[in-house]
Amino acid sequence: MAETALPAETSNPANIDKLRAARRSPASHLSENFASGSVAGTVALKEIPFQTMVGIRVDRESDAGQRLASVTGGLPAACGEVAGGERATTLWLGPDEFLVVAPETAHDSLGGDLVRALFEALGDAPGQVVDLSANRTTFELSGIRAKDVLEKSCSLDLHPRAFHAGTALATEIGNIPAVLWKTGEDTFRIFPRASFAAFLGRWLLDGMKEFASPEVP
Amino acid sequence: MLLISCPNCGPRDETEFHYGGQAHVAYPENPNDLNDREWAEYLFYRDNTKGNFAERWVHSTGCRKWFNMLRDTVTYDIKAVYKMGEPRPDLTNEAISPEGASK
Numbered sequence: 501m502a503e504t505a506l507p508a509e510t511s512n513p514a515n516i517d518k519l520r521a522a523r524r525s526p527a528s529h530l531s532e533n534f535a536s537g538s539v540a541g542t543v544a545l546k547e548i549p550f551q552t553m554v555g556i557r558v559d560r561e562s563d564a565g566q567r568l569a570s571v572t573g574g575l576p577a578a579c580g581e582v583a584g585g586e587r588a589t590t591l592w593l594g595p596d597e598f599l600v601v602a603p604e605t606a607h608d609s610l611g612g613d614l615v616r617a618l619f620e621a622l623g624d625a626p627g628q629v630v631d632l633s634a635n636r637t638t639f640e641l642s643g644i645r646a647k648d649v650l651e652k653s654c655s656l657d658l659h660p661r662a663f664h665a666g667t668a669l670a671t672e673i674g675n676i677p678a679v680l681w682k683t684g685e686d687t688f689r690i691f692p693r694a695s696f697a698a699f700l701g702r703w704l705l706d707g708m709k710e711f712a713s714p715e716v717p
Numbered sequence: 718m719l720l721i722s723c724p725n726c727g728p729r730d731e732t733e734f735h736y737g738g739q740a741h742v743a744y745p746e747n748p749n750d751l752n753d754r755e756w757a758e759y760l761f762y763r764d765n766t767k768g769n770f771a772e773r774w775v776h777s778t779g780c781r782k783w784f785n786m787l788r789d790t791v792t793y794d795i796k797a798v799y800k801m802g803e804p805r806p807d808l809t810n811e812a813i814s815p816e817g818a819s820k
């Protein structure tokens with residue numbers, strides 16, 4: 501079958517660009533809408549496709565937890581925390597569940613070695629390391645009105661007093677489950693599952709619409 | 718809408734949670750010894766308490782962990798949130814001790 505031949509194709513570096521060109525990100529069909537719906541200097545939305553994402557479940561106090569932490573550059577200890585290393589950034593999803601996020605090129609199919617390194621760090625210990633790169637896509641919502649757009653459809657306290665840059669929370673946005681990571685004072689990264697990407701993209705565009713119009717006094 | 722304090726994540730909207738029914742229903746020690754009626758009672762029969770009721774909840778779109786809650790079924794007041802495996806808090810004792818009396 502054609503599918504079983506795929507791993508061999510990806511292992512050939514000459515094929516990597518061909519395969520990358522063939523890929524479609526979950527919200528690629530909305531890229532023009534994102535560009536035209538963004539309001540310069542106010543709020544902008546774009547998709548950052550194909551980030552490498554790896555799900556980890558492990559007891560962070562265990563030996564395996566320490567080994568995984570040495571690969572990721574730490575495992576966050578509590579809700580909201582984000583651990584940053586050279587190779588990847590790790591978000592807290594639960595007391596024993598973490599999401600490792602890294603650039604596309606960290607993925608093993610593109611010459612990286614992150615997934616294998618994590619897989620080997622876990623070894624035979626209880627827990628799991630799963631390549632979730634295709635599970636979610638990434639939206640970046642930025643600008644001085646980004647918080648206002650989010651507040652329409654997310655019930656978390658997003659005030660800078662309560663939600664600091666460098667914090668990530670698993671929650672609901674527009675009634676769908678998503679991870680919200682505040683990467684800068686006016687910049688948010690949102691990780692919706694692939695099947696929700698088009699819905700959330702259009703939902704956010706709708707929330708941005710009012711900021712394209714002149715303010716009603 | 719209830720505002721539920723997840724033991725891991727803090728206060729979140731009720732929509733992030735799912736309900737898991739009555740808490741502290743122990744799995745039968747020897748399920749094979751149960752007759753049909755006893756098995757049906759274990760599976761389906763639950764208390765219908767008016768007042769403080771111990772129940773299970775899961776933070777589905779947050780940390781995905783289960784926990785227990787003591788909720789007044791009349792007022793919807795959440796009296797206590799406690800971890801899986803912990804015994805049901807005795808609210809009568811807490812009311813007597815000045816430390817435990819929560820306002």
Ligand SMILES: [Zn+2]
Nearest residue numbers: 723726776780
């Ligand atoms: Zn939680």
